[in-house]
Amino acid sequence: MSETILRGGPLILAIGVICIITLCTRAFPFVFFSGGRKPSALVLYLGRVLPPAIVALLVIYSLKDVALFSPPYAIPEAVACLLVLALQQWRRNAMLSIGLGTLAYMAMIQWVF
């Protein structure tokens, strides 16, 4: 465990902030558009196209500390990512893809590389 972990006040604050902002995004249309007012085209556009762009970004974010230019040259990450995508394409079972992908990754970095 590192020293940087949020504890006490900062932890409560972080949970509170995520809780309130999440609620705000979900309540947004009920507050602004339930009276028959139409949301602006830009809001609808961003609500639709931001999620795929942000999730693609989050894939990179979750791999940001992988060393590309030193052994094992991100090979375990690449193999595990391809495995997850292949399993998902094949069976469309999220649990299976996430579970087997993670186990394969753990096996690779603990025993192989």
Added chain:
Amino acid sequence: MDKRIAKQAAFRAAFRVTVPVLWGYLAIGMTFGCMLYIQTGYGWPVAMVMSLLLYAGAMQFLAVPLIAQGAPLGQIALLTLLVNARHMVYGLSLFDTFGRCGKLGKLYAIFGLTDEAYALHTGVPPPPGADPGTFTLWVTVLCQSYWVIGGIIGNVIASLFEFDPRGIEFTLTALFLVILHGQWQQFRTKLPFVVGLGAGITAIVLVGSGNMLLVAVAMVVCLMIALRARLLATERENP
């Protein structure tokens, strides 16, 4: 009397339609609880509180490394807003459905509007003979209770059994890849994916991995607004 029967029917129907979510949420909730213990050392009470108050799938997962690394509050806030931006349009199709739940019930149904709850609310109408408002509320309550129970079980299991956790953080990558796979099928234009991946890599090169997120998020929002005309045109050309 009829009202009581309609409410019981609503509970039974709600349980039936949420069974697929039961297995999914138990499994993902358990993984969350497990990751929370391994990365931060926090036990089941924190896992339970987070599952009760956050209840936001991908964002709740993402909260674990943010808490473990002591991320600044501004970064946590912005990330929450962007990861959950999709929820800003979910409600548009649910005014009538949630309007039947009463004032407090409506607030809770909005709070519990996850991707899976949205799919159920829009895809499965309350069966005849069941009170619609009660049905909608039970769907929300049941889904969240599976999630909370999963989080507690996963956390307790992780704290009881000793195992080498190296590599378990790949769960987060795998979860994002699975979500990405689904969105890839849904979207005709692949531009948003290119923008997200490109912005992430560019930001790491420009400012390093420690500060990449805010820079990349800013790039994504600006680029998506700038590319709006082009993206809409591409969608029209390839129906």
